[in-house]
Amino acid sequence: MNSFKRITIDPEICHGKPTIRGMRWPVEVLLDLLASGMSIEEILEDHPELEREDILEALKFARASLSGVEEL
Structure with missing residues (x-):
């Protein structure tokens, strides 16, 4: 899955979970926010x-x- 330039996996960050640009923002947290009903705009505002x-x-x-698959 190395074709994703904004997704990083580092064992030193968030226990190796996929994160956004090496920040402590796991992909799963963003998915949870979206699943809770937040819009992209609301997430970006917050x-x-x-x-x-x-x-x-x-x-x-x-x-x-x-x-x-490796990329979409």
Whole structure:
């Protein structure tokens, strides 16, 4: 899954979970926020360190993880 430029996996950050750009923002947390009903705009407003592309890539990464493909 190395085709995702905004997703990093580092054993020293968040126990090796996929995160956004090496920050302590696990992909799963972004998915939880979206699943709770928050819009992308609301997430970005509450967390200005994130970018729209981060959230979109997190969704693509989750989709690729489930389907077993390297990139979408």
